[in-house]
Amino acid sequence: MSKWHDIKVLKESTLLQTMEIIDKSTLQFAVVVDENDHLLGTVTDGDIRRSFLKGHSKDVTITFVMNTNPTVFKVGHPRSFYIKFMKQKQLKQLPLVTDDNKIIDVLFIDKIDSGYENSVVLMAGGLGTRLRPLTNDIPKPMLKVGGKPILETIIDGFKQYGYTHFHLSVNYKKDVIKNYFQNGEAFDVSISYVEESNRLGTAGALSLLPEKPKTPIFVMNGDLLTQLNFEQLMHFHIENDSIATMCVREFEYQIPYGVIETDGDDLVSIKEKPVHKSFVNAGIYVLNPEALDYIPENEFYDMPELFQKLLNLGRKTSVFPIREYWLDIGRMDDFEKANTEYEEKNI
Structure with missing residues (x-):
């Protein structure tokens, strides 16, 4: 940019x-x-x-x-x-x-034409327990949606916006991922690997990066499908001068009962099956290099813990609402939905 x-x-x-x-x-x-x-x-x-x-x-x-x-x-x-x-x-x-x-x-x-310098860290070490038996032999990010692994679709999404430097954090069935992508040359990107000997959570693996980045980095869970414009996300992060930005999704849930509002013993109102809306963590982040200083080395540490620590210290953090297509492939019905929508949504 x-x-x-x-x-x-x-x-x-x-x-x-x-x-x-x-x-x-x-x-x-x-x-x-x-x-x-x-x-x-x-x-x-x-x-x-x-x-x-x-x-x-x-x-x-x-x-x-x-x-x-x-x-x-x-x-x-x-x-x-x-x-x-x-x-x-x-x-x-x-x-x-x-x-x-x-x-x-x-x-x-x-x-x-030469692309951005910003690195992308993809968390691809999860066990995928809720997708067994599909994940008995391969890690969840390597499950195929639309004929190719989820992880490859994610990499293609970043590549179309000029981000070609990747670190893949691997653990479970890591050789499947490494043998497929190797150094990334066949995919016109560069790929290195962060190997977790123990599970380190969505932030802990960042302490294992070979060197501290010089520019803001993306961090993303390796089981997401999205049409997010990553260039706009990075622009938003830089313009807001934040140390960390979290992507969020609007989540709706309906209470299946009539909700009663009271004032003491008096009935004030009845709201029949109201719909509540909240923003939830979408598993995609941008971090300034100094944000990594707050992550403990080689310890289990999740991204929400990092953001809470930054908030407690008074550091500026931002949220970026995702309006584009987004799907977390965590369960079997999500996986089936992803395959159904792949062509329809042109993912």
Whole structure:
């Protein structure tokens, strides 16, 4: 994700001020916006040079120089989609905007084509007890949905948004996973393995990473299917300046009785079979590198414990509500549902 704020200029800026921003960023590109970050135009190094040939002074406002009709695209598509579009149009950069033309990001083909540096840690060491006998010989993340292992579908989901560096935390039937994925080269990603000698929970395995990451990392349970836009999740995490972000899902449950509200001995109201809504943990997280300092080494430690510790210490944590398709394959009926929905939902 580009730091597009570094190449932002207001419409009142002069040509000289824009030149300084372009030269400082080394991107040879700037976006012109209003006070609410609505995109008004773009400026390249070439635009500036051509303006000098037209006789413009350095004090002219940038609105006289900018391209008022640049190629833009709506935010929300997979990274692979933008790469294909930019190559077809031979674009070096592409501003991403909302429906009301508010700029969200600027993509640069030489940067997005090489992918992000952020690592993805997938928890794939569970026993899958509730899915036996299917998991007697293979670990749950290797069960096939739509003809390929759940874990492969998860990796493909991250890969389409440019995240290709994976650590797989393995324990139960680990050789099945390692023999299938190996170093990831056959899947156009890089894969290393974190081997748990004992079960360490959804956070404890992070203490076994070979080195502390330099950028925020994803952590995700290896038995989930989702169409989540991981690029948007990372953008949300960075914009909120949080040490940790937890993805959540809205869960509804209906009380099968009439619920009575009272005031002392007085009946106040009767709500017949009300539906309650709550947010629940969706098993997908983004952690800053310093968050790992709070995880005990080689001890069982679950992710909710880490978030509670961060809250107790007053560290900023966030929640990211998932609106996209999401399914936790924990039971046999979930597994059957996943296979039914695989083609329907285009997972």
